[in-house]
Amino acid sequence: MGSAGRSTGATHVPVLAGRIVELLTPALAAPGSTYVDGTLGLGGHAALVLDACPNAQLVGIDRDPAALAIAGERLARFGDRVRLFHAIYHELPEVLAEAGLRSVQAICLDLGLSSLQIDERERGFAYAVDAPLDMRMDPGAGLTAATIVNSWSAAEIARVLRTYGEERNARRIADRIVAARAQEPFTTSARLVQVIADALPAAVRNTGGHPAKRTFQALRIVVNEELESLSGVLPAALDALASGGRLAVLAYHSGEDRLVKQAFAAASTDHVPVGVPAVPDAYRAQFSLLTRGAERPDAAEVAANPRSASARLRVISRNQSSPPPDLPAQPREDRP
Template structure:
């Protein structure tokens, strides 16, 4: 059984698995004098983590996830690796606190597989999917935080419109927000089906016929708001980069343009030469701290998207630390 077959067990297909392994392998293979450390900051079902552990027998895994159900499933999946796997209930912007608590000064490779996991989408009661009728929840961590129902029933129309516009890139944000406010005055909006039907009727009829389910952008926006995804992501990526030694690598799988834009900006800033143009030679403090390992965002192959349609929107970027932080 190769690592691809190994990680595809239990019905879970990790996105762009081969390329992720290829990008991260040099960072862990080059480590001498200690066991290399791999941080999977969005553990999910543990597919990428399992493949990394199988491919690198000396590797130590630290896996984070805010979803307690995902952690329980990953724990069962990774049990054969015993003490090599340490799993933590945490959001990825808590990386410094987790590493400090574990006494781990550096990590050699980091993976962020952003977005919603397959189980979250497939389990109707989680409220992430507009294809099921379920309570409006959308919390990745069901132990804390406001639900999507609390957002749609409690936020003013202006805030709802802003969320839909900024996080869902929804051009009919104001129309949908106004429709939500009118509907909740009749009765609280508490189910995914009612919200999806409301969005469908709120937008122009011509728009409903193209571009897939018209509720897609609204559900994305609410999920991002409920889980604070973009704010956490803006904190998490710099924190992860700060934990890498020279030669350490990070890979990011993003699934919508907002996440990918933040990733691109952060990596580009770290890879930039900031030497003032009037200096004859570069100064060390102005030299790039990272180099980009991908040319733009890499996409999954047509073959992969055929066998795993949820990989279709994936965008992969990666970088390597080449100089210590100043």
């Protein structure tokens, strides 16, 4: 917990920080061990892990160059134990190749938005303030929320809201958006919020939190291709773990958590051919779950940090008898 270290207005409170440190620390005791923070953000979890594990080095990854700059300042006290990369976390194999690493001892993925992205109004993530309709985690990326609401069809917008926001009134909202943009294109969030609120039945509008929450969540997930990136990084992260290595994932959306649950279940299940009475070593699960289901923040943490309320933590470990496969040796291509 604490200030971001620059006058951004962002305050970073790492979610389930103590539990993550507790679960990852055993894998990072040996000299030369590597901790990968695939969603570095403002560096809160990374600083705590490096403090708790003096033998560990950090490979920090984030798609947001502003977050990388702030995290770099925050983590400067760790000196050459820290290496930072501007990348999306599904590029993990390429980043590790560039870092000269074939396997690592621990990985953390804290999904969703960083405090910086939420608190800097010009980024357009927050529905409670008027801001440009941007929502890009990497400002250099192409698609923005404004592009979606101003050019996609009502059917496409409704599908996005239903799939990624679990919005029951998706078609009503999409139709209102299309009608409103015919009068004037959307440029900032306040008008979109008002159109969303007007589209909802009064009983829905006045219950269940902010009326635009689910729509903004859906737009952000699509703009940043978050579920596609998560689907790519999960097998890559599991492959990258050394024997005894651990992967922790914090999800904040049911779609994210479903992908993590499915990937972890498959990795921790024996694959026994039909009719085989005993499990041959080649078919034994290579991983074991370290959490029973998804762990949630307790009431005290949610009270202190309301943004943690929807967090779900799952952690998995590569079994000691299961060495990782070789990772690709080629470095990633330069990102624009």
